[in-house]
Amino acid sequence: MTSWVWLAVALPLAGFLVNGALSLRRPDAKGVVSLVGAGVSVAAFLVSLGVFAELVARPPEHAAIVRLWSWLPVGTLQVDLAFQVDQLSAVMLLVVTGVGSLIHLFSVGYMREDPGYARYFAYLNLFIVFMLVLVLGSSLPVMFIGWEGVGLCSYLLIGFWFSDKANADAGKKAFIMNRIGDSGFMIAMFLVWRAFGALDFATIDSRAADVLVPGGAIVTAITLFLFLGCTGKSAQIPLYTWLPDAMAGPTPVSALIHAATMVTAGVYLVARTNVLFAMAPVSSTVVAGIGAVTALFAATIGLRQYDIKRVLAYSTVSQLGYMFLGVGTGVYATGIFHLVTHAFFKALLFLGSGSVIHAMHHAYHATHAHEDAQDMRNMGGLKRYMPWTFWLMTIATLAIAGIPPFSGFFSKDEILAMAFARGADLPVYYLFYGLGVLAALLTAFYMARLMAMTFLGENRTGERERAHLHDAPWIMTGPLVVLGVLSAVGGALNLPEVFGGHQALEHWLEPVTAPAAAFTRLEVPHGATEYYLIGAAVLIGIVGLVAGWRATLARPIPTARAAPPERGLALVLNRKYYIDELYDTIVVRPVVWLSRAVLWRGVDQGVVDGAAVNGMARLSQGLGWLGSRLQTGQVGVYVVLFLVGALWVLGAVIR
């Protein structure tokens, strides 16, 4: 089955081609589009299951490389288009195709009435293709194909409703910020090539200890540039601002690309190159530090947002920070663990918010009201009208807030515990632990606020609209139920010993993380410390939830139209610390000015068009004018010249 892994990529690719053709020729063939779009995704999931089953049955010593063809044979650089099947890529395969299939099914209901239905599914299938290339790539360049491809699909889907300029701008913003990060990825590839003379992960893993000096400048530079790529793709400080804007796309896209899969690619990259990060403690500390700061920073912004999707977007940025705190601490399996549980509960939260927006949109549509269907101030009391959505999102909220026994508790708690344990060697990790704990408190707070504003209290949607609010159809609620179950029990994947488990995921990933384990070895704190850490984490989750719930419902909430303007700290948080404005002033405007005044008017119009293109034309025109002066039209002059020439030739011949 392993050698058939290419089918998991080829099937969605075929789906993309079919749906792409249909979107051009038969955009109304929605039945076929649904069947093909969701079908190929489910088929890819079945292939992944087969691959996974074979790995379980016969755990290989080394990663299986499935070589398809030679891609870049350039001198000593030989890059094959090859897929690497090992424990890590198998986990990612299952997450991408599994969550991806559920979101495809949800989209069938969510996008049913959209005129761009076929185009939507074509893009979504293409995304699955590139995401699988990313996780399966056996070398940095092959991974880079997927890395860029998912960026392209992200751009296409953020700007899916491109007739609205704000959406198109959000797509451009995401694409350009990712380019900045990608430059880091490429520089890292060049450095790896210089150091190793190869770019595949197998060589990096096996030869890193011989080629590189632990803690040396080269490995530090490689890892920092790789991490620059991660900050772009995974929305970490300083390149995180595109992710909240990416919510301009359809909600299932936010769930799939901007929460569950694509944005976690950075975490996957760090886990994949774990040996390099383990050899560069400085870089690892930077990764953990950026992760911890981002987790807290984004959580504070999430406290004061009113758009339901924006709260979840900042929550995603914050949770990605946790994952980086994990992989930066050196516990790569735990980072991947949080990646998996986060994929479950955040996809559930986004799809749940999609159901809510769907219902709100229909209600306003039915009464021709022009209110914001995503503003939580217009919701409230939806629990009565959408009980399924409410209870499922409650599971996800408990999971993200870290309440046992839901999945998020285990993964988040383990990251924090390991950061705390690392503090024994490097005291700065105690600070990171503190930031993470504070972020956990805020996470519970803003999630309770979101749930309370949306589902509890009085309904603020409006008298006439209320009759139209109801749960989504089963094609949409079904995937939510599956994700709800996974969010609830996902923690069992890596149940720690203290709860009677044996850390299955961590042992499963051991062959992948073994190269790094040679450099850093961290033990889970045992005994009293462990109980203290768990107790603190649970307490903080409960305190945050209760505080968020009480604070939100303490006062009546005005609707979006009636709300007074924000003041003080609330305004700063609502405006996201003015970071967008800051970037606009110090980066965007100077670049635009430089492009217009210098590059456009100066270089392009002045040098290229003026001096080069028009200059050559003027030069030949001038030479032609000089030549034309010889042609007087006077026959006599020609005869004289002819005579002189004839005499000259004659003289030359005679002599």
Next chain:
Amino acid sequence: MTPGMTLLGPALGLSAILFSLGVAGVVLRRNAIVLFVCIELMLNAVNLTFVALAQLHGASGQIMVFFVMTVAAAEAAVGLAIILAIFRHKQSVDLQNINLLRG
């Protein structure tokens, strides 16, 4: 040495003078008719050379003269026709006024 051969030098000299006169006329004069006459003069100077040298090299030179005379006759017909056409068009045969091909 045949008696005619003593005349070879003067004949070639006369031919050179006539040819030079023709060239000078073509270069210096502006009237198309005069130009045309000068061209005829050059052709006949060449004819004289052919005839004079035929004594040394056989009859081929004299045959060539017939060709030249034929071409000259044809040229006279065509050339005069062109001059006539130009005159009808411009009311002048002064070549300085005919400079349509100026660059």
